[in-house]
Amino acid sequence: MRRADEAAKQRGRENNARGEYFHRGMARIRGETRENGWEREYVEPSNGQRIDQARVYVNKDQRAMREYKSGRIDERSLNQLRGHKELLEKGIFRSGEWVTTTPLAQAPPEFRELARQMERDPNLNFRYVVVSRELADRAIELGQQLAPGVRQLELVSSYALDRADRARRRLEHIREIAKARERAALFRKTGQLRDGVERGRAEAPRVIEQERQARVEAERAREAERARDMQNPVRRVQIETADRVAREFLAARGLLRDDKRGKDSARQADSIAALERETAEKERADRAAREKAEREAREAYARHLERQGIRKDIVELIRHQEAPVTAHERDRGLGDDAPRVQGRSRDTGGRGIERTRD
Numbered sequence: 019m020r021r022a023d024e025a026a027k028q029r030g031r032e033n034n035a036r037g038e039y040f041h042r043g044m045a046r047i048r049g050e051t052r053e054n055g056w057e058r059e060y061v062e063p064s065n066g067q068r069i070d071q072a073r074v075y076v077n078k079d080q081r082a083m084r085e086y087k088s089g090r091i092d093e094r095s096l097n098q099l100r101g102h103k104e105l106l107e108k109g110i111f112r113s114g115e116w117v118t119t120t121p122l123a124q125a126p127p128e129f130r131e132l133a134r135q136m137e138r139d140p141n142l143n144f145r146y147v148v149v150s151r152e153l154a155d156r157a158i159e160l161g162q163q164l165a166p167g168v169r170q171l172e173l174v175s176s177y178a179l180d181r182a183d184r185a186r187r188r189l190e191h192i193r194e195i196a197k198a199r200e201r202a203a204l205f206r207k208t209g210q211l212r213d214g215v216e217r218g219r220a221e222a223p224r225v226i227e228q229e230r231q232a233r234v235e236a237e238r239a240r241e242a243e244r245a246r247d248m249q250n251p252v253r254r255v256q257i258e259t260a261d262r263v264a265r266e267f268l269a270a271r272g273l274l275r276d277d278k279r280g281k282d283s284a285r286q287a288d289s290i291a292a293l294e295r296e297t298a299e300k301e302r303a304d305r306a307a308r309e310k311a312e313r314e315a316r317e318a319y320a321r322h323l324e325r326q327g328i329r330k331d332i333v334e335l336i337r338h339q340e341a342p343v344t345a346h347e348r349d350r351g352l353g354d355d356a357p358r359v360q361g362r363s364r365d366t367g368g369r370g371i372e373r374t375r376d
Contacts, residue, residue, distance in 0.1 A: 039161030040088035218328035
């Protein structure tokens with residue numbers, strides 16, 4: 019659409035330039051020069067109408083006007099002719115001519131009728147002159163030589179049109195380059211995301227193994243710390259066990275009474291049971307705290323992977339992975355109840371005594 023509009027404008031400029039050359043050339047051929055009293059592009063003060071050629075630098079009886087048309091006759095031409103008729107009727111000009119390349123038979127009917135009416139009126143002294151194509155071409159060629167400024171204007175207009183067309187093509191080229199760059203950037207971003215997902219998929223087993231190793235190391239560190247914490251309680255149990263063995267040995271020798279021996283054994287069993295319950299509670303609390311910390315660590319790492327663009331299924335795999343239960347914890351099987359301890363001893367008379375500690 020824009021190209022069609024620009025082409026139409028260019029044709030209009032070319033037609034205007036052609037009409038200007040025709041006007042100048044025919045006026046020179048017909049001797050309508052300033053020396054002969056003619057003025058080009060004259061504007062009549064009485065009604066402001068523009069006239070191509072007007073002979074005004076002469077006596078009033080010699081005043082004349084000319085209109086030059088190298089193109090088609092249209093509605094605008096009809097209005098001009100009416101204005102010229104008015105000037106002739108008022109006597110402002112004593113004669114008038116229309117010099118054109120269009121035969122009157124090819125003009126619009128209303129224009130043709132008005133022109134013939136004006137030609138028939140002797141008071142108007144009007145003529146409609148049709149020149150040959152050869153004379154028109156010669157006049158146009160002469161007009162080009164006589165109007166360097168107009169020629170330059172035409173060249174400038176053509177140059178401006180070419181420059182505008184080049185600017186339009188350059189803008190389209192820039193837009194295409196911008197679109198290509200956007201597509202390339204999107205392609206690179208998509209490739210980077212795909213590479214990140216592939217790396218995440220490839221690194222997921224290694225990350226999981228690293229987490230497992232970290233959990234194993236944490237378990238080992240916890241076991242070592244627990245062993246250090248349990249050092250004194252274990253020693254206490256060992257001492258109490260040694261005392262119990264010594265008392266049982268003395269009881270077997272008759273140095274302690276049976277009732278005192280039974281009370282001591284019961285107290286020892288209660289102490290061991292209380293110690294084991296305390297140990298089990300501490301282990302459960304440690305395990306709960308460790309599992310909570312591991313869950314929080316997994317959640318934080320999963321959020322980090324999501325921000326890095328790692329695939330959602332890999333993130334969910336890491337988020338829901340549970341820490342393995344060590345064989346040591348499984349085999350130990352600590353419960354809420356203290357283990358039952360049974361044993362037998364003999365009194366001083368060699369009689370077997372059975373003791374049950376809950």
